[in-house]
Amino acid sequence: MAKTILIIEDDNFLQGLEATKLKKEGYNILTAANSIEAFKAIEGKEVIDLILLDLLLPDVDGFAILEKIRQNKSFQTTPVIVFSNLSEEKDIARATKLGISEFMIKSNFTLDEISKKIKELIG
Amino acid sequence: METDKQADIKTLQEENEKLIKRQSIKADLMSVGAHQIRTSLSAIKWIIKMFIDGDLGKLTAEQENLMRKAYEDNDRAIGIVTELLQANKIDDVIEKKYSFSEVNIIELIESSIFDFSGEAFAHKVEIIFLKPEMKLPTINADKDKFPIVLQNLFENAIKYSNQYGKVFIALREKDGFVEVSVKDMGIGISEKGKKNIFEKFYRDTTAKEKESAGSGIGLFTAKKIIEDHGGKIWFESGKGEGTTFFFTIPIYKGSE
Numbered sequence: 118m119a120k121t122i123l124i125i126e127d128d129n130f131l132q133g134l135e136a137t138k139l140k141k142e143g144y145n146i147l148t149a150a151n152s153i154e155a156f157k158a159i160e161g162k163e164v165i166d167l168i169l170l171d172l173l174l175p176d177v178d179g180f181a182i183l184e185k186i187r188q189n190k191s192f193q194t195t196p197v198i199v200f201s202n203l204s205e206e207k208d209i210a211r212a213t214k215l216g217i218s219e220f221m222i223k224s225n226f227t228l229d230e231i232s233k234k235i236k237e238l239i240g
Numbered sequence: 241m242e243t244d245k246q247a248d249i250k251t252l253q254e255e256n257e258k259l260i261k262r263q264s265i266k267a268d269l270m271s272v273g274a275h276q277i278r279t280s281l282s283a284i285k286w287i288i289k290m291f292i293d294g295d296l297g298k299l300t301a302e303q304e305n306l307m308r309k310a311y312e313d314n315d316r317a318i319g320i321v322t323e324l325l326q327a328n329k330i331d332d333v334i335e336k337k338y339s340f341s342e343v344n345i346i347e348l349i350e351s352s353i354f355d356f357s358g359e360a361f362a363h364k365v366e367i368i369f370l371k372p373e374m375k376l377p378t379i380n381a382d383k384d385k386f387p388i389v390l391q392n393l394f395e396n397a398i399k400y401s402n403q404y405g406k407v408f409i410a411l412r413e414k415d416g417f418v419e420v421s422v423k424d425m426g427i428g429i430s431e432k433g434k435k436n437i438f439e440k441f442y443r444d445t446t447a448k449e450k451e452s453a454g455s456g457i458g459l460f461t462a463k464k465i466i467e468d469h470g471g472k473i474w475f476e477s478g479k480g481e482g483t484t485f486f487f488t489i490p491i492y493k494g495s496e
Binding site for chain 1: 283
């Protein structure tokens with residue numbers, strides 16, 4: 118059965134590129150462009166195997182979403198890859214403290230590399 | 241007379257506060273702008289890579305060549321924006337706004353290594369932390385500014401390493417200081433570069449050949465921060481033989 122990835126990304130264009138690439142790799146994709154959509158997906162019925170999270174979102178920041186994800190019993194061990202253009206030490210340290218699998222800076226990686234990292238984490 | 245002087249001082253203080261505020265707004269604007277530019281450049285990077293990989297159909301040799309050139313140019317632009325973001329933070333350092341406290345240097349190094357694991361992976365470079373067996377004392381450092389030194393040294397070591405190179409990080413206690421070394425097996429520093437490597441905006445010819453993007457503020461900033469902490473920074477290097485940067489940082493002796 119295909120694994121499901123939730124992409125939380127407010128930039129429609131980037132979200133589309135990420136979704137297209139990961140669908141091609143055989144993953145089932147859910148998308149959210151803000152916190153409301155993200156929480157709706159997390160509280161929904163679908164099993165989510167990995168979350169790809171942007172930190173700069175229009176309503177709340179990605180850290181707040183990450184905190185909520187970890188508070189939810191079903192998501193305490195779900196791999197989360199932060200995929201953002203924030204790259205300051207304090208941002209990375211804060212995300213790391215909240216329990217992420219990887220912090221990847223968008224401009225430093227290609228979609229292929231993201232896809233490889235996802236494969237390493239969930240197959 | 242005295243009243244005039246007091247009024248002058250008050251006016252100057254007000255003007256100074258206004259300037260600081262303006263500077264802070266400018267820095268924030270630059271940061272937001274740079275992040276937005278980096279997002280657009282990321283999208284361009286991904287799309288060009290999709291073309292190069294043939295995800296959008298097979299390219300002719302000429303098309304592929306041009307796409308590779310565009311990919312490299314875009315990466316250079318990303319590098320410049322990243323440097324601009326760093327340069328934006330340098331004012332804080334120059335103005336010497338430090339807040340010293342007790343810091344666990346091992347934890348800090350481990351956290352910085354984690355932050356650079358992606359970068360190292362992308363450059364096919366392995367980071368090896370030679371953690372001391374004996375317990376090391378904590379250091380007296382600014383929690384926000386001191387990591388900039390590690391970031392700059394780790395980033396350079398990775399960036400200027402050859403593929404499949406190794407970066408070794410070691411540390412020891414010596415005469416009231418903790419001494420840290422960051423050794424790479426990369427391109428090294430030229431003889432001319434050795435004299436100027438810590439100068440603001442200076443970039444060695446070997447560095448420019450390997451990575452055309454770069455502002456030349458990383459090592460200048462690192463030296464400034466280390467010296468403001470009461471430590472020293474130096475290096476050993478030969479062209480093509482790799483470089484080892486060393487720095488010392490004072491041990492924490494309790495709050496004063």
